[in-house]
Amino acid sequence: xxxxxxxxxxxxxxxxxxxxxxxxxxxxxxxxxxxxxxxxxxxxxxxxxxxxxxxxxxxxxxxxxxxxxxxxxxxxxxxxxxxxxxxxxxxxxxxxxxxxxxxxxxxxxxxxxxxxxxxxxxxxxxxxxxxxxxxxxxxxxxxxxxxxxxxxxxxxxxxxxxxxxxxxxxxxxxxxxxxxxxxxxxxxxxxxxxxxxxxxxxxxxxxxxxxxxxxxxxxxxxxxxxxxxxxxxxxxxxxxxxxxxxxxxxxxxxxxxxxxxxxxxxxxxxxxxxxxxxxxxx
Amino acid sequence: xxxxxxxxxxxxxxxxxxxxxxxxxxxxxxxxxxxxxxxxxxxxxxxxxxxxxxxxxxxxxxxxxxxxxxxxxxxxxxxxxxxxxxxxxxxxxxxxxxxxxxxxxxxxxxxxxxxxxxxxxxxxxxxxxxxxxxxxxxxxxxxxxxxxxxxxxxxxxxxxxxxxxxxxxxxxxxxxxxxxxxxxxxxxxxxxxxxxxxxxx
Numbered sequence: 001x002x003x004x005x006x007x008x009x010x011x012x013x014x015x016x017x018x019x020x021x022x023x024x025x026x027x028x029x030x031x032x033x034x035x036x037x038x039x040x041x042x043x044x045x046x047x048x049x050x051x052x053x054x055x056x057x058x059x060x061x062x063x064x065x066x067x068x069x070x071x072x073x074x075x076x077x078x079x080x081x082x083x084x085x086x087x088x089x090x091x092x093x094x095x096x097x098x099x100x101x102x103x104x105x106x107x108x109x110x111x112x113x114x115x116x117x118x119x120x121x122x123x124x125x126x127x128x129x130x131x132x133x134x135x136x137x138x139x140x141x142x143x144x145x146x147x148x149x150x151x152x153x154x155x156x157x158x159x160x161x162x163x164x165x166x167x168x169x170x171x172x173x174x175x176x177x178x179x180x181x182x183x184x185x186x187x188x189x190x191x192x193x194x195x196x197x198x199x200x201x202x203x204x205x206x207x208x209x210x211x212x213x214x215x216x217x218x219x220x221x222x223x224x225x226x227x228x229x230x231x232x233x234x235x236x237x238x239x240x241x242x243x244x245x246x247x248x249x250x251x252x253x254x255x256x257x258x259x260x261x262x263x264x265x266x267x268x269x270x271x272x273x274x275x276x277x278x279x280x281x282x
Numbered sequence: 283x284x285x286x287x288x289x290x291x292x293x294x295x296x297x298x299x300x301x302x303x304x305x306x307x308x309x310x311x312x313x314x315x316x317x318x319x320x321x322x323x324x325x326x327x328x329x330x331x332x333x334x335x336x337x338x339x340x341x342x343x344x345x346x347x348x349x350x351x352x353x354x355x356x357x358x359x360x361x362x363x364x365x366x367x368x369x370x371x372x373x374x375x376x377x378x379x380x381x382x383x384x385x386x387x388x389x390x391x392x393x394x395x396x397x398x399x400x401x402x403x404x405x406x407x408x409x410x411x412x413x414x415x416x417x418x419x420x421x422x423x424x425x426x427x428x429x430x431x432x433x434x435x436x437x438x439x440x441x442x443x444x445x446x447x448x449x450x451x452x453x454x455x456x457x458x459x460x461x462x463x464x465x466x467x468x469x470x471x472x473x474x475x476x477x478x479x480x481x482x483x
Contacts, residue, residue: 057412059410060446251384253451258450258453261450266443266444
């Protein structure tokens with residue numbers, strides 16, 4: 001109950017704070033769009049922005065990244081279980097989810113599926129905004145807010161992503177796992193969840209918190225309703241993404257390790273960019 | 283502001299003085315990527331009939347700027363020094379073939395997007411060139427990691443959205459070598475190459 005009122009407080013009060021920042025961002029984005037693509041090297045780490053890749057370019061030449069024999073040391077004590085879940089997901093994807101999404105794809109044209117996706121993404125804006133704020137990324141929080149306002153109004157309740165299509169304001173990625181990482185919480189052990197896929201202990205906690213904070217969780221009070229909404233969201237996500245699993249198998253010699261390493265590196269890059277890139281708020 | 287930029291550039295130039303003899307990383311990379319794109323959009327090389335010729339042309343260009351041997355050395359990690367020179371050559375050839383089959387095929391999806399050069403960073407013999415390309419309407423960051431130890435800037439790793447090509451294969455190989463040894467690994471790569479050669483794309 002207490003946590004819930006805290007989120008309520010965040011949703012109601014923080015937009016007011018972010019609003020002031022928001023105006024500044026809009027002009028910023030415009031300048032970036034018209035400015036040249038080449039950013040001088042002295043701006044390294046200064047948050048060079050072009051489109052969605054707004055995070056600062058990381059320094060990949062330091063020893064951390066470049067040590068020849070470095071051990072990335074992902075703790076994976078559950079490897080046996082994880083590999084089993086990985087194969088389960090693989091089969092699940094091929095036998096259950098893929099046919100479902102194929103039917104869904106046939107029934108609904110791509111632009112309507114895009115609308116459904118946009119609708120859910122728009123509804124989950126508060127989650128990204130609050131997490132961006134927790135990470136001190138005030139600009140990104142403001143960006144999310146302006147996207148929410150634009151898409152909910154001009155984009156008709158979020159069915160179209162007008163903010164990105166017409167205003168060039170791309171969605172910012174922010175979740176609670178990232179917030180925890182931002183404050184130095186390590187990933188912990190690697191976990192491959194059934195259906196949900198790769199995660200770490202930290203990101204699993206983050207995922208649970210985000211689901212709790214996501215307004216779509218409260219669309220229907222019954223469990224059935226919640227599952228229905230989440231399933232719609234997931235089927236939609238799968239129907240849009242290309243055949244990732246098949247691609248992964250083709251490209252790798254041990255798809256499980258490739259996926260594990262990929263997930264951990266992707267999350268690390270995301271957390272590092274949230275730490276260095278967005279702190280310069282002028 | 284201009285003065286500061288000038289001073290910084292001067293500083294960068296002074297620090298980088300020893301490496302200045304060769305063209306800088308971006309200037310080495312840009313013409314190569316431009317030429318790959320030129321092949322991809324060349325009307326006389328379009329279509330399935332010219333696929334082999336097109337891919338051969340691309341591979342020739344890629345080899346000018348990509349140091350596959352260095353890439354392989356890093357992918358194998360400590361194992362590289364434990365195998366013979368002949369095995370190193372064989373591994374490099376097989377791995378180059380594998381990467382060619384996988385990634386040259388993906389280049390076919392190219393449809394005229396502009397490569398944007400964001401910035402470069404040089405430290406000693408290493409450099410990173412950050413670029414961005416639109417994929418399905420979204421900008422995707424692509425960072426090339428280059429090495430100058432051979433007197434010319436050559437790419438040995440690519441980061442896509444924080445994922446390192448070298449690092450990903452190294453982790454897979456580390457796990458395979460632990461159970462199957464190097465002999466098992468090289469057999470797997472050879473088998474994969476035969477499989478991919480049959481699949482065309």
